[in-house]
Amino acid sequence: xxxxxxxxxxxxxxxxxxxxxxxxxxxxxxxxxxxxxxxxxxxxxxxxxxxxxxxxxxxxxxxxxxxxxxxxxxxxxxxxxxxxxxxxxxxxxxxxxxxxxxxxxxxxxxxxxxxxxxxxxxxxxxxxxxxxxxxxxxxxxxxxxxxxxxxxxxxxxxxxxxxxxxxxxxxxxx
Numbered sequence: 367x368x369x370x371x372x373x374x375x376x377x378x379x380x381x382x383x384x385x386x387x388x389x390x391x392x393x394x395x396x397x398x399x400x401x402x403x404x405x406x407x408x409x410x411x412x413x414x415x416x417x418x419x420x421x422x423x424x425x426x427x428x429x430x431x432x433x434x435x436x437x438x439x440x441x442x443x444x445x446x447x448x449x450x451x452x453x454x455x456x457x458x459x460x461x462x463x464x465x466x467x468x469x470x471x472x473x474x475x476x477x478x479x480x481x482x483x484x485x486x487x488x489x490x491x492x493x494x495x496x497x498x499x500x501x502x503x504x505x506x507x508x509x510x511x512x513x514x515x516x517x518x519x520x521x522x523x524x525x526x527x528x529x530x531x532x533x534x535x536x537x538x539x540x
Contacts, residue, residue, distance in 0.1 A: 387419020
């Protein structure tokens with residue numbers, strides 16, 4: 367504990383096995399400020415689901431709400447990975463958060479699409495490509511702004527021999 371603040375946290379986290387490859391996660395948490403200037407008392411509740419039964423795709427989603435003295439936060443995420451072939455996997459993910467303050471709110475959303483390639487037969491080449499749309503929308507009275515960005519990246523590794531790896535990366539942001 368630092369000299370400035372102290373907190374006590376208590377919570378409950380469970381993983382429920384619904385069927386083979388399907389689980390539901392629940393959480394409940396309470397954080398209480400014991401001393402200091404920071405009033406960080408908050409309560410959170412959340413639920414998540416994971417589907418891992420199929421060998422060709424995996425999916426997960428999570429939702430959490432946090433109520434606090436100075437702000438309320440809504441968090442959500444969802445993702446899926448799909449093995450198209452033995453060499454190609456396609457990926458999608460979205461992460462969303464919205465924080466409500468007394469003087470407004472801030473929303474951040476990151477949506478990502480990607481693809482991975484791995485040379486299945488020789489294991490000499492692997493590549494990862496990703497495209498992301500990022501939104502940062504701050505509608506608070508003190509500093510309102512909205513930023514949109516598109517980010518792309520491509521990385522690859524070539525292994526001509528076992529001890530040698532040649533790597534390349536390219537990325538940009540608009």
